Amino acid sequence: MVTITHDKTTKYSNKMSKNIYAYALVREAIAKNIIEKKLTGNLPSERELCATYEVARSTLRQALGQLENMGLIFRKNRSGWYVCPRKLKYDPMRHASFLQYTTEQGFQPSTVLLSKKQIKPCKEISESLHVDKNTSLTSIKRVRSVDGRAVVVEDLSFSNAHLPEIEKHDLSLSISILLKNTYKHHKVLYDISVESCCLFNPIAQHLNTYDGALGLKVTRIVRDQNGVAFEFDREYWRHDALMIENNAKLDVFIQHLKP
Amino acid sequence: MVTITHDKTTKYSNKMSKNIYAYALVREAIAKNIIEKKLTGNLPSERELCATYEVARSTLRQALGQLENMGLIFRKNRSGWYVCPRKLKYDPMRHASFLQYTTEQGFQPSTVLLSKKQIKPCKEISESLHVDKNTSLTSIKRVRSVDGRAVVVEDLSFSNAHLPEIEKHDLSLSISILLKNTYKHHKVLYDISVESCCLFNPIAQHLNTYDGALGLKVTRIVRDQNGVAFEFDREYWRHDALMIENNAKLDVFIQHLKP
DNA sequence: AAGTGGTCTAGACCACGCC
DNA sequence: GCGTGGTCTAGACCACTTT
Structure with missing residues (x-):
């Protein structure tokens, strides 16, 4: 039980005054x-x-x-509304x-492998990886949590040709460490995209949220x-769990990469 | 007037079947x-x-x-719902x-200067720019549109000391070109952050949307x-107007920047 | 003036979590 | 089995845009 402060003289449903609506007053009060x-x-x-x-x-x-959209509160299915924990910087x-960046920020991370299988690429993946649509790829799905709260569902697709026997490794662990230690990929480039999206089932269920909840999609x-x-990675994040951060890099250097 | 296809045998409000709810059926149909x-x-x-x-x-x-959250439709205040145009890649x-990246993508850009004034930095800005809280900064607000649709409100703060007489230039034009031509800043570094947010008045009004609408905040x-x-820039984007994109850069180079 | 979305009410019942 | 949020209805009136 939580008691909250509230000015008893305020009539929140008095919508006449100054075009201030009841829901906005309640939102601000909470x-x-x-x-x-x-x-x-x-x-x-x-x-x-x-x-x-x-x-x-x-x-x-x-x-x-609206408080949910602001990232201030979230709901657990049919159990109640909760104040959001601080966001993870990523x-x-x-x-x-x-593992590294969550613990750096004082979170307790965990990962569950949902599935691991061989797939044929969809159009987007075959174009991005420049592989034929009949090429076999290793695909894994994982859900990752911080402090026991599921925050992201990952859908990763790997080129078998480029990473031989990738399917034989424990893919619930860090892929970046696997790439470094086993495949000697110390230098890696990324193409990134980020956009606002909706989370639908079954992804929403893995994130303990509802069909149609707000999310951020990172590709x-x-x-x-x-x-x-x-x-090729697709990451579906809870919108309220994430702040994308990227530190200063020299534009000039990037231009040097395209001689 | 628009006619839409719709299977007349489907009872959308029949909520009993398989936990499929009416709103989800209507959402999928539209x-x-x-x-x-x-x-x-x-x-x-x-x-x-x-x-x-x-x-x-x-x-x-x-x-x-939910269709609005998906970025498929948007509303014009009390006038109706519209199918979203394609997203701007940024x-x-x-x-x-x-000007450059919008026209590259076939959009018609425009910018309106909302205000230009001298300000004292808030805590976040004074820490970011390493300036005293009594330092005077030039602050401008602008709203930028593509194809006549307002998509972002910018709130920019410049160090006067670093950019002498910045306040005398036409700040509705491109700042990056001004930096290049007048201040000879050909090499620039950025610290970026992106997060989901809510748009409130007056920002929401500048974007022709409603108090509490979804947005993306880019700092x-x-x-x-x-x-x-x-x-120091704060950009408030319509969530449905924007896809953040960033092309491959070498991690190794970045490490070389910190000797 | 007519039509639109925006706000708000007072109910009802359901599905699920928790005890 | 009780309490929770989740879904849904059938209204009403308001603020604004469009005609």
């Missing part, structure tokens, strides 16, 4: 309580919040939905393992030191 | 029509769609909201002007060839 740490852990139940702010449940849920260009094409693409 | 280009331009009115799919308006709006690391710290930070 946001204030979260930012000032008066609200932590789980929120009171929706029906309780309705009573507190004197609004209908759908109005309250509009406010909660540099998709950096040659660092999930990576990994190349060896000669520029040959050998790995 | 998405299919958009992807197959049977729906273009503006959608039928909400009340019309309610009748078509035999659902209540709030159920329909849940479906529309590389925040690249030393290219807005950039720009440094000169010596690594000295002289510009």
Whole structure:
């Protein structure tokens, strides 16, 4: 049970004044309580919040939905609303393992391998890796968590020709370490793209969220030191778990790479 | 007026079957029509769609909201729902002007200067630019559009000391060209961060969207060839207008930059 | 003036988590 | 079995855009 501060004289559903709507007032009131740490852990139940702010449940849920979009709160399926933990900072260009950058930031990481199989590439992958659509690729799906909270589903496809016997390794561990130690890929290039997306089942289920939840989709094409693409990654992140960060790099150097 | 295809035998509000909910069925039906280009331009009115799919308006709006999160449709304030144009590809690391990369992709760009003033830095800016909190900075706000659709609000802060008389230039034009031609900054480094966010007024209004709409926040710290930070940018993008893209760069080179 | 989306209500019942 | 959030309805009125 959590008690929250709330000015009893405020009529949150009084929509007449200055085009300020009830859901916005409720949103701001709850946001204030979260930012000032008066609200932590789980929120009171929706029906309780309705009573507190004197609004209908759908109005309250509009406010909660926006707080969710802001990355302040999230829901566990049918169990309640919770204040979001801090975001993980992630540099998709950096040659660092999930284990490394999560522990650097004080998180407890874990990984579960969902599947491992041989696939034929879809159009996007065959074009990106420059392989024929009948080439066999090793495909693995993994879900990765920080502090017990699932944050990303990865869908990785590897060129068997480029990484012989890749399928025989333990692929729930760090791929970047495997590339370094077994395949001697110390120099790696990335093509990255990031966009806003929706998470649908079954990905949403793996992330303990709902069908249609907000996400961030990160796509990576990994190349060896000669520029040959050998790995295609799709990462579906919880939108509220992630801040993409990339530190200064010299534009000039990049131009030197294209002689 | 737009006619849409729709299997008349499907009862969209029959929620009993296989945990498939009405809003998900409506969402998929409309998405299919958009992807197959049977729906273009503006959608039928909400009340019309309610009748078509035999659902209540709030159920329909849940479906529309998810299609909006998917980046398939967007709304113009109280005028209707529209199919989204294609996304702009944007590389925040690249030393290219807005004019350049939009026209490269076949868009018609435009920029409006909203304000230009001298400010004192907030905590985040003073730390990023390593300047005292009493230092005066030139701050400009701009809104940029492609094909007449506002897509990003920029909030740029420049170090006056580093860019003397910056305030005297026409700041609705390209800053990167100004840096090159006037200040001879041919080599520039960036620190970038990207995260999901909500757009609130007045930013939401500049982007012709609603208070609480989804957005992407891109933060950039720009440094000169010596690594000295002289510009702090905050960019608030429509979430449905943008795909962040960054092409392959050698990790090794970056390590060489830190001797 | 008519039509649109935007806000809001007061209910109802369901599916699932937790005890 | 109780409490939670999840889905859904059928209205009402408002603010704004379009005609």
